[in-house]
Amino acid sequence: MQGLDFSVVLPYADILWIGVWWTVVLTVSAAVISFFVGILFALVVLYAPAIVAYPVRLFIWLFMGTPLLLQLFLIYFGLVQIGIDIPALVAGIVGLGLHFAVYNADIFRAGIAAVDPGQAEAARSIGFSRFQTFRYVVIPQAVRSTTPPVGSNMIALLKESSIVSVIGIAELVHAAQLAISETFRPFEFYITAALLYYLLNLVLEAALRRIEARVEMSR
Amino acid sequence: MDVALMMRVFPFFLEAALVTVQLSVLAGGLGLAMAAAAAAARLSPVAPLRYLGATYVSVFRGTPALIQLFVLYFGGPQVGINLDPFAAGVVGLGLNIGAYMAEGVRGAIVSVDKGQAEAARSIGFSRAQTMQRVILPQAARLMIRPLGVNTVALVKGTSLVATISVVELTYTAQRFIGSTYKPFEIFGVAALLYMVMIYGVARVVDLLDRRYAID
Numbered sequence: 001m002q003g004l005d006f007s008v009v010l011p012y013a014d015i016l017w018i019g020v021w022w023t024v025v026l027t028v029s030a031a032v033i034s035f036f037v038g039i040l041f042a043l044v045v046l047y048a049p050a051i052v053a054y055p056v057r058l059f060i061w062l063f064m065g066t067p068l069l070l071q072l073f074l075i076y077f078g079l080v081q082i083g084i085d086i087p088a089l090v091a092g093i094v095g096l097g098l099h100f101a102v103y104n105a106d107i108f109r110a111g112i113a114a115v116d117p118g119q120a121e122a123a124r125s126i127g128f129s130r131f132q133t134f135r136y137v138v139i140p141q142a143v144r145s146t147t148p149p150v151g152s153n154m155i156a157l158l159k160e161s162s163i164v165s166v167i168g169i170a171e172l173v174h175a176a177q178l179a180i181s182e183t184f185r186p187f188e189f190y191i192t193a194a195l196l197y198y199l200l201n202l203v204l205e206a207a208l209r210r211i212e213a214r215v216e217m218s219r
Numbered sequence: 220m221d222v223a224l225m226m227r228v229f230p231f232f233l234e235a236a237l238v239t240v241q242l243s244v245l246a247g248g249l250g251l252a253m254a255a256a257a258a259a260a261r262l263s264p265v266a267p268l269r270y271l272g273a274t275y276v277s278v279f280r281g282t283p284a285l286i287q288l289f290v291l292y293f294g295g296p297q298v299g300i301n302l303d304p305f306a307a308g309v310v311g312l313g314l315n316i317g318a319y320m321a322e323g324v325r326g327a328i329v330s331v332d333k334g335q336a337e338a339a340r341s342i343g344f345s346r347a348q349t350m351q352r353v354i355l356p357q358a359a360r361l362m363i364r365p366l367g368v369n370t371v372a373l374v375k376g377t378s379l380v381a382t383i384s385v386v387e388l389t390y391t392a393q394r395f396i397g398s399t400y401k402p403f404e405i406f407g408v409a410a411l412l413y414m415v416m417i418y419g420v421a422r423v424v425d426l427l428d429r430r431y432a433i434d
Contacts, residue, residue: 004297004298062410062414064417065410065413065414065417065418066375066409066410066413066414066417067375067376067377067378067379067389067413068375068378069378069379069381069382069389070378070388070389070392070406070409070410070413073389073392073393073396073402073406074402074403074406077396077402078396078402078403078406080402081400081401081402081403082403159282159283159284160283161283162283162285162286163283163285163379165285166382173283173285173286173289176289180293185297186289186290186293186294186297187290187293187294187295187297187298188294190286190289190290190293190294191290191294193286194282194283194286194287194290197281197282197283197286198278198281198282201281201282202281
């Protein structure tokens with residue numbers, strides 16, 4: 001048992017800071033993908049003809065039933081098998097993005113389906129087009145019920161972004177591992193990384209609270 | 220599609236899936252115990268206990284499971300905690316999922332109508348009796364869904380211990396991908412087994428939920 005000495009962390013502040021930066025980049029890019037692909041999937045499942053909807057439902061089902069780590073391996077090592085060689089960073093963003101898109105899709109689908117059909121009928125009957133009905137009547141109501149669960153998905157995404165360290169992306173865990181390989185101080189560096197994740201989490205939670213409050217106010 | 224390869228590796232994956240099941244069951248049991256303790260602490264009249272419970276939940280929910288595992292497995296020896304990979308996996312995953320389960324347990328308890336507890340106390344039940352005979356039986360039904368969701372998350376989360384070289388499904392897949400360069404086939408076999416387990420758990424949760432539904 002060696003004594004703990006957190007002063008070993010300071011010389012590596014720069015590396016950890018870069019790790020934090022890449023964690024933020026990963027989380028934000030994957031969040032954007034998960035959001036838009038999630039909406040797309042939800043719309044396809046709800047409204048597209050079966051021939052399009054069925055493969056998407058199968059994809060959702062497959063991605064929900066398997067771990068992110070395995071999905072990352074498939075994307076990063078698997079696509080090479082069919083001649084697609086993508087950089088680790090892209091594989092990480094796409095993997096994380098698709099993993100959470102599937103969960104978002106489920107929330108969006110349920111949120112849209114939960115809007116009373118009478119609302120859409122009423123809008124159509126006073127002369128709204130299908131698009132207008134969707135844009136001005138259905139979506140605003142669906143957004144309110146989907147914001148909190150999508151928010152918790154984004155919090156999960158921030159934490160799960162740590163997993164992409166296994167394919168060698170220089171995010172926070174990877175930065176900690178780099179420092180550990182030079183100092184042999186796993187405890188101090190992993191605790192520091194945990195603390196940084198905790199702080200990022202607090203920032204994200206505060207941001208989500210503000211977004212939720214705004215959505216709630218637009219009632 | 221190399222089906223012969225898939226057939227050949229299947230027995231290894233079955234063995235690995237058994238490790239995944241063991242991890243899930245043991246970590247799930249530890250998680251439940253932690254959840255019960257944390258929920259009790261958070262609902263306790265003793266302020267330091269409430270604080271302790273809240274800190275546990277907040278720390279373990281606010282940081283990635285992977286880091287928790289690394290602190291325990293790689294950092295542990297530095298503070299005198301030496302666990303083999305499997306034990307570290309069980310403890311790490313159990314502590315992590317326990318924090319999430321604690322919220323499910325606490326949420327279910329606080330959503331039992333207050334009037335129930337007041338009524339029980341007014342007819343002379345002690346605090347413990349009220350909890351045991353009135354609140355918990357009603358809360359138990361409300362816990363099925365959140366605990367089930369957490370259990371599904373746990374089964375998927377067991378894949379993380381591949382990073383500390385526990386020979387479970389994902390680790391086995393990783394090893395076979397490395398030696399065969401056939402990720403799609405290997406992934407297919409591993410995915411199939413994960414899906415059997417995950418949809419199995421989900422189905423059991425569904426059945427329990429319907430069986431004990433209040434309406």
